[in-house]
């Protein structure tokens with residue numbers, strides 16, 4: 001009997017053993033396409049007609065484009081599962097996937113990216129609060145701390161950390177910042193149990209904006225959260241607030257952030273994500289009070305290995321048992337219906 005086919009969209013960099021083991025139960029194929037038009041044409045050509053599941057990475061978007069309605073409608077009906085290697089799956093329109101007949105079920109990585117993403121947020125919070133960046137730049141230019149030295153930074157102890165989005169990463173961050181003496185408040189669509197929020201205080205969105213000394217964005221990007229932080233929201237924040245974003249760039253209006261930084265209303269920021277990656281807003285580049293990291297929240301061997309293994313686990317479960325280990329929340333109910 002022939003093995004079910006798996007379409008590989010993106011590289012396996014670390015989890016070679018798990019990938020080899022997958023090839024014992026599945027035939028792995030790769031696209032010939034080098035861009036979205038070619039990929040859609042390849043979908044329609046019949047070449048993927050026996051594909052049951054696909055493994056996809058964040059960078060594979062350069063070949064397929066985003067998994068929107070147009071692309072999803074071009075996929076063959078045999079293709080039932082899409083295992084995304086990442087926590088955030090904004091490159092995949094989960095609603096378009098659910099609406100296809102039969103649905104294209106999507107999985108993401110629910111937990112294994114929490115530590116390294118929260119660690120990156122810790123780095124950005126401390127770097128931005130302590131205003132370390134201007135002097136780090138000055139040192140490399142042979143100017144020691146800089147002349148004049150930058151404004152003194154602030155200690156985290158006793159400051160209020162506002163967490164917008166209390167999922168796995170937000171909770172992980174809260175626990176880590178407890179050690180630095182920060183008091184955490186959070187806002188979410190729904191109030192969590194005290195355990196689910198690791199003891200953080202639930203507040204309204206406006207209260208979060210008004211009370212935070214540091215505001216950390218930890219929510220997924222979707223049409224409802226796009227530009228959730230913009231001019232009106234900055235105006236409700238304390239003067240001197242620090243903003244940290246390790247979620248997705250477009251949850252914040254970058255033009256509005258640059259204006260708020262220029263006026264001094266926002267003292268500093270720490271960003272791992274940007275609105276139009278890999279493009280970075282000129283107003284952020286020229287502002288030394290911005291600690292900028294090029295989307296490296298999970299850029300470490302241990303986490304990347306776990307993420308690849310987890311995603312391969314989803315593909316394996318799909319081809320052997322016809323279901324996903326960690327469907328995205330929108331698809332949890334769908335996977336039991338046919």
Ligand SMILES: O=CC(=O)O
Pocket residue numbers: 085086087088089113297298
């Ligand atoms: O950005 C990283 C991820 O979504 O896993």
